[in-house]
Amino acid sequence: MTTNHKINRRSFLTKTAIGGAAATGGVLAAPAVLAQAPIVVKMQTSWNDANIWQEFARDYAERVEAMSGGRLKVEVLPAGAVVAAFQVLDAVNDGVIDAAHSVPVYWYGKNKAASLFGTGPVFGGSATTMLSWFYAGGGKELYDELTQDIMGLDVEGYLGFPMFAQPFGWFKNEVNGVADVDGLKYRTVGLAADLLAKLGMSVAQLPGGEIVPAMERGVIDAFEFNNPSSDKDFGAQDVAKNYYLSSYHQASESFEFLFSRAFMEDLDPDLQAILRHSVEAVSTANTAKAMDRYSADLQWLQNEAGVSVHRTPTEILDAQLKAWDELIPELEQDEFMKKCLDSQRAWVERVSYYELMNAPDYGLAYEHYFPGKVKL
DSSP states (O other), X not given: OOGGGSOOHHHHHHHHHHHHHHHTTTOSHHHHHHHHSOEEEEEEESSOTTSHHHHHHHHXXXXXXXXXXXXXXXXXXXXXXXXXXXXXXXXXXXXXXXXXXXXXXXXXXXOGGGGGGTSSOOSSOOHHHHHHHHHHSSHHHHHHIIIIXXXXXSEEEEEEEEOOOOOOEEESSOOOSHHHHTXXXXXXXXXXXHHHXXXXXXXXXXXXXXXXXXXHTTSOSEEOOSOHHHHHHTTGGGTOOEEEEOOSSSOSOEEEEEEEHHHHHTSOHHHHHHHHHHHHHHHHHHHHHHHHHHHHHHHHHHHTSOOEEEEOOHHHHHHHHHHHHHHHHHHTTSHHHHXXXXXXXXXXXXXXXXXXXXXXXXXXXXXXXXXXXXXX
């Protein structure tokens, strides 16, 4: 649907205010009241109300409302309120909702290049490195080229909150090498599905809310979702007791904040700026909350739920990197994906060189003050 076919809210409010004044014989009270009425931004997420990420979306709404002085009100809706979790991109494009809080990998089925904006190959950069690529290394321009030019979508998107590397996930039994995961029916999403299939895993792509029921029915044998808090909240600890942290399958993801371009263009420029720049503000707030809650919930899983927490074995990590080596040439057969990957490699080679050379050994310091807690 094009901008011309959608309601121009600014014009509507202006005309209504003028009409109200005329109808009351020039009395100014009615337009003043109308001017104070907030513009509602209907934002659906890809998460249910129990997920900590729904809180993260509400944190965004609070900042938008505060910065706009109440002129904008973000109505945060859970997955399924209007459309399914994986359908928010279409809903924003079609004007069914004004905005969405999700991740690009959820529309991987429309274009595999979506995964390069959060769940692509790990060249040595962290999620923070790759979020910086999005804003300072040409990633945003490539994202716009994909969504607006190649896919022809009436959306604009921004990334925020550099997620911590996702755990390899939840297993009923210990996994000590590649032979232990070969043949397992495993849940993940996006390019990680292609990657882990190369390790012999049989992959199913499911939304978060379907994972535990699928595990209970034996549809899958193991799974990953994202972090200790989200995993705990949907009951991962009730269906598996071995939790493997650290992995290269999704090590650099961020949230996607999607907006209808037609909706944005109808707003005054300062309100557009608030919606865009609040993504940056909430990125910091989300990071602080995640550090607090993820670490506390990991302790709860260990101490209260009887979960054994492991680091993923080096043999599996090495196999993941070799699998990326096989997958990358396949991806680069697509001209646009090669352009993205070339851009990411150049960014990581320069930026991560500085990061790695400059970073002290935090593990050494941690071991000095808290000896024996982490087996590195």
